[in-house]
Amino acid sequence: MRPSSEAELADAVAGSMRPLLVRGGGTRTLGHAVGEVLETGGISGVELYEPGALTLVVRAGTPLAEVEGVLAGERQRLAFEPPDLRGILGREGVSTIGGVVAANASGPRRVQAGAARDAALGVRFVDGTGTMVRNGGRVMKNVTGYDLVKLMAGSRGVLGVMTEVSLKVQAMPEAEATLVVEGLDDPAGLACLRAALGSPFDVSGAARHSGRSLIRVEGMAGSVAYRVRRLIALVGGEVSLVEGESSAALWRAVRDVVPLQGRPGEVWRVVTLPTAAAEVVARIGGEALWDWGGGLIWLLAEPGRGAEVVAAVAGRGHATLVRGQGGPVFPPEAPEVAALAAGIRAKFDPRGILNRGMMG
Known part of the structure; x- marks a missing residue:
């Protein structure tokens, strides 16, 4: 099934007599969910974009690349740096913004800007009964009552099928630079990253692979240059500097687990x-x-x-x-957490038809 509107989606869910496997682009699906495939890609398009307010409202089936292209036209971006997992999972297809939020997919900049759920301002979704639910809005505000926006982010479709998300976005920085620290073993190299993150120099990435520790800073050119100097003095070791597009390429490789x-x-x-x-x-x-x-x-x-x-x-x-093959995909839950999760699912999907087995 591939509904082309929210109303069609609600009717499809309400009338379904069998389990449904919710799928955006199928590029980051995990778990063992079963059922008739329900695609969200037909519910696509940008609803509202206000660059001055750093706010984007977009339908859930919109390709991630389209969202990033719209933002790039105004020199803006998704701060949480969603990873592209097609390479590591051996998948094809097109990632959708709804799938990104449903998986709470967040890349290296999470240490500075937070996760996908922290950028989510509002959400619309169809629950397991076919009822349309809306929560949040188009501006950041204090939450009163139950915060369904945060609940839906990372729920992987087991509570409802997202149709629209509202996101706060971020201006692209003027400059970026990455310190590459070599000559340290893993404990020392990781300690170096922790020291950088604990400093006042606003680090936006801290990663390590193949004997190299990577520390990223972004912002106005003068500020980046100052923080680079201070971080070099802080971390010690053998430090080289990578800037601009070369720095961005390093972090795309980290983000996508290349x-x-x-x-x-x-x-x-x-x-x-x-x-x-x-x-x-x-x-x-x-x-x-x-x-x-x-x-x-x-x-x-x-x-x-x-x-x-x-x-x-x-x-x-x-x-x-x-x-990999065999065994559970997701970690086991403590009994009290499992009971709470089961209670929430029963409220939103009393028939248990949405992504059944996904989190098991």
Whole structure:
């Protein structure tokens, strides 16, 4: 099914007698959901764009590339830097903005600007009964009552099918530069990233791979130059500087997990305490791409290491199997959390037809 309007979508959900597999572009779907495919790509287009107010309202099926193109025309961008996971997942297709928000897909700049859910101002969606729900608005404001905008971001379609999202956007910086720090082992290299993030120099990216620690700063040219000098003095080690488009290319590779693409093995997305990042990888083994100062680990590991991965992050994070066979994709929930989640799903999708099995 591919409805072309919100009304058609609501009718399709209300009248469905079988499970529905909600799909935007199919470029970042995880889990084991089953059902008749319900595509959102027919509900597309920019509803409202106010560059002066840094506000964008767009239908959920709109391709991400189209959204980014519209913003680039006004030298603006999505601050949360959504990753393109087609390479790491071996997928084709076109990513949609609704899929981005549903997955809470957020890249390296999350350490500075927050996640996709932090940029979401409002949302419209059809719940599992076919009822149209609207929450939030087109400007940032204090939330009274239940914040469905934040709830929907990261819900992966199990609570409702998004039809429209309102987002705050960000002006593109005048300049960017990346410090490349070499000559440090992993514990020291990660400590270097944490020191940079803990400094007052407004770091917008902190990642590590193949023995190199990367630290990004963005903004007005004079400010970037000043912060680069201060950070070089802070981190020490062997430091080189990459600027402009060359810097941007480094961070696209981090964002899209390029170093781990097209290689055999399982890929895990591990979120943990930055101070535990080196120990977690040493315990599991494999090759790591660290982002968020070590708080996010993309790990290429041998197949069948699921038990070791879960044990390594127990009590200090969680792990998602992004690419691999067998076992659960998402981490197990504590009983009280599982009960709360089940209660919320029962309210929004009492028949249990939306992305059944997605989070299991």
